[in-house]
Amino acid sequence: MNGIEPVLVTLTQQGLQEKQLNLTLFLEGLFNGSAMNKAQNENGDQFADNIADEIQVELHEATVPYLIAEGHILLLRNDGTAQLSVPASLNMDYFIVIKHRNSLETWSTIPASFNSTTIGYNFTNAASQAFGDNLKQISGVFVIYEVM
DSSP: OTTOOOOOOOOOOOOOOOEEEEEEOOBTTTBOSSSBOOOEETTEESSOTTEEEEEEEEEEESSTTOOEEEEEEEEEETTSEEEEEEOTTOOSEEEEEEEETTEEEEEBSSOEEOOSSEEEEESSSOGGGBGGGOOEEETTEEEBOBOO
16 A cells, blocks of 8 residues: 555444343232242243242333333342343433233332432332332232232
């Protein structure tokens, strides 16, 4: 190349960090008064280790028509905890919606702020954590209603 030295240029883009949503909830159908039993099928435990069952978690925009911004299937532990990694681009307020095959669809009372990297929401400490106070108290904690 006629006396021009080649130059190597490396570009590094700083990626946006994911955010962590930490949930705490109990399902009435599996709750034993202190933790959750494992979901069962014809072969016994449906999930291994400390997994009680799976839930669907949706984040809905805070304004009408409450569009879904994100949705995932999560594994719910026996202790009622589940974690969800969400894109850093989700930085508004969102309703947290819990769905389960044997439970009543349950929405957070108000939209949760996703302005920080770690977000927590606990459905177990008061009926008012669910829209319409739609939780059932068992053994001093609040659980998501079972439907039959």
